[in-house]
Amino acid sequence: MSIFVDVKVLTRNHRESSPYGFCPASKWSIEKLKFTRYRDHLVKDVCCSICKDEIACDSEVREMSCSHVFHDPCIVQWLLIQNTCPLCRLKLPAD
Ligand SMILES: [Zn+2]
Numbered sequence: 001m002s003i004f005v006d007v008k009v010l011t012r013n014h015r016e017s018s019p020y021g022f023c024p025a026s027k028w029s030i031e032k033l034k035f036t037r038y039r040d041h042l043v044k045d046v047c048c049s050i051c052k053d054e055i056a057c058d059s060e061v062r063e064m065s066c067s068h069v070f071h072d073p074c075i076v077q078w079l080l081i082q083n084t085c086p087l088c089r090l091k092l093p094a095d
């Protein structure tokens with residue numbers, strides 16, 4: 001078989017056994033995140049680092065305890081996969 005296939009298998013095995021694998025945040029820690037409406041005048045030109053889209057004035061956002069702000073659906077989906085802030089890697093409690 002080709003080398004390419006071997007590399008793929010190796011990568012997958014590595015990820016499964018890695019201590020740095022993805023670990024979802026617990027449901028209550030996601031629900032506890034501050035839910036707010038984004039106000040443009042607080043910070044200028046803010047983008048959501050998950051979808052790379054601008055955070056428009058008055059959109060529904062979640063503020064992490066590190067004070068990073070993301071679209072509500074973006075950060076909730078992100079935290080269901082891994083329990084760290086996409087920007088500063090602050091950890092939320094896992095289950
Ligand atoms: Zn987003």
Ligand SMILES: [Zn+2]
Pocket residue numbers: 064066067068085086087088089090
């Ligand atoms: Zn952060």
